[in-house]
Amino acid sequence: MALSMLLPLRRAGAATLARASARLATAPPRTMPLAAALAGRRWASSQPAAPDEADVQRLAKLRNIGISAHIDSGKTTVTERILYYTGRIKEIHEVRGKDNVGATMDWMDLEREKGITIQSAATYAQWGDTNLNIIDTPGHVDFTIEVERALRVLDGAVLVLCSVSGVQSQTITVDRQMRRYNVPRISFVNKMDRAGANPRRIIDQIRTKLKMPAAALQVPIGAEEAFEGVVDVLSNKAIYNRGARGEDVVYEDVPAHLADAVQAARDELVSVLAEVDDEIGELFIEDRAPTTEQLHDAVRRATIARKFTPVLMGSAIKDKGIQSLLDAVVRYLPTPTQVRNTMLDLDNNEQVMDVVPYSNQPFVGLAFKLEEGKYGQLTYIRVYQGTLERGQFAYHVRSGKKVKISRLVRMHSNSMEDVDRVGAGEICALFGIECASGDTFTDGKTNCSMSTMFVPEPVISLSLTPKDKNSPNFSKALNRFQREDPTFRVHVDAESKQTIISGMGELHLDIYVERMRREYGVDCVTGKPQVAFREAATQKSEFAYTHKKQTGGSGQFGRVIGYIEPIDPEEQAELPHEFVSNVVGGNIPTQYIPACEKGFLDGLREGFMIGHPIVGMRMVLQDGAAHSVDSSELAFRLATFGAFREAFRASKPRILEPVMTVEVSAPTEFQGNVLGSLNKRKGLIVDTVTQEDYCVVTAEVPLNNMFGYSTELRSGTQGKGEFTMEYKRHAPVLPDVQDELIKEHQKKLAEKK
Structure with missing residues (x-):
């Protein structure tokens, strides 16, 4: 039975992923201190050179972060403010702004029209002396693969929560993805200016629904329309945003009416940290108050170990709290050297090796996202170790091909900046490289492969028919979308000959259908795929059928007698149908028996009720007659087909559907x-x-x-x-x-x- 349209398709490489997962399951956590993680483990090169001091300093001032959340929590608005305050953009534009410009990171026309993020977008910025690589991810569950592959290559994340809605469905999904890739996070309670804002309730939800210890580092000054700023619990200073767009950060004394609330928040922070950090725990037992610096260090340790999430708050749309969030990103999220990444040694039975995140090592990079750009395929690469330089050669591990890096760029949404060299820990993009999402590149000195990302199975399918069936762009668009998005699958159903597209939801597929129209000029009609029905008889039915045709000269003659009966296809799975010949005496010559069986198989192929295959049938041929001149293989094949059709219609047939x-x-x-x-x-x-x-x-x-x-x-x-x-x-x-x-x-x- 052809059930290709019914059952989920498995991606190539699933066995490799399973083996990799089994090996990596026993590996130490991704965010162990590097020295401890590498103790007793194989290095990526046999005798790794000591890292260059300048490279160590560069990596200490580097953060790779993602902005993730449930849909409409304000991720893109937060990212827009981050870009503005770091000087990457000169003006702020809203997701659904009246100026029809749209947010910087939502560069697709569809994103600006619908007011949602569809594709994750990468950018970079600088906050103080720290470089930030930032990926803004979608919130809608249909585009979960964009979050999946972003978190696969990031070292830390900002989890944005709505101050009213709190922990929602996609928040739980994002939390599960962060845990899958061992990504530490800072929680940011956004929309503090909304009616019903309640950060206390959100912190409780993080603890109960996400099962993550959490405590506030800030206390809000006012709430809803009266929200003015926050008090930093550790520095004991009130923080206000002044200026036209909140660019001026003003530190003042704590308002008198909030003094008790701030002290209570600090006590709660110490209490929560005492449960997840040994140093604070010892001080707590000894009833000694930790210093501010000790609390900062403990928050960083517990956050990187994924035992705790610090909670900050603000309102991105009102330009409040973003600078404090950036300070927390620099202070509490890990550098590339504080995150343990592993790869598989292909020359040594896929043994787990540790990535050495320094630029003086052999190059290893992971292609985590593909995008069709103006100049061809744009491949996003995370450089895990070594350096990538323009003009150098890299080896595509899966195909074994040697490719030249002709152009190297750093992305800022859909614009790019050419660079000559990219070091370990950085994110960049390449042109003209043929690969798939999840492929590993090396310099050829290390034959290894990074573990690939988790790809969820599609949950919905549609049939797709182009209005112009001669358009070459139809297959071109489908091939491109499949390369870009591992959750978008395409196959042709063997029975209905329909092109079936599968994805994560109706919106997911609607977006691709719309992109085909806009980007390739191919209008398509979608519909429900044809279900693989079957036809079956319910009772025994006899036949005595004669096929004769005279057209001048030799004609056609064949007579068959016998019966058909249903059999249980599940009990006889190896033989779902059966043809039996009990003809004796040579009434049907032996050479015509195979032709009779072919006629029976012809009838099974396309049923007589709705044109679907017939299953669970046995045909018993008992007798017949032949003519010395007019009988032939074709005559008996047609006679058997006609006999089967008549007998099947008399057998009280029924239609079967897949359950x-x-x-x-x-x-x-x-x-x-x-x-x-x-x-x-x-x-x-x-x-x-x-x-x-x-x-x-x-x-x-x-x-x-x-x-x-x-x-x-x-x-x-x-x-x-x-x-x-x-x-x-x-x-x-x-x-x-x-x-x-x-x-x-x-x-x-x-x-x-």
């Missing part, structure tokens, strides 16, 4: 919604298990009723529900559904005539 095992997980508060939606789709509930605050519902649901379910599930569970689906068996459709399917098929046949 899927659907497993839905959602918070227990939405269990009723989940059960109701599955029942509405004619699902049979098989099992329900409650685990802590989550429930897992297993059901058997017809595939034909499952299209659009991902959107319904998200809306019914506030985006917190997830589901998996796999083929179970084919089962009979209801009588009214069968009648409707037959009418539709007959209508299509009439339209073709």
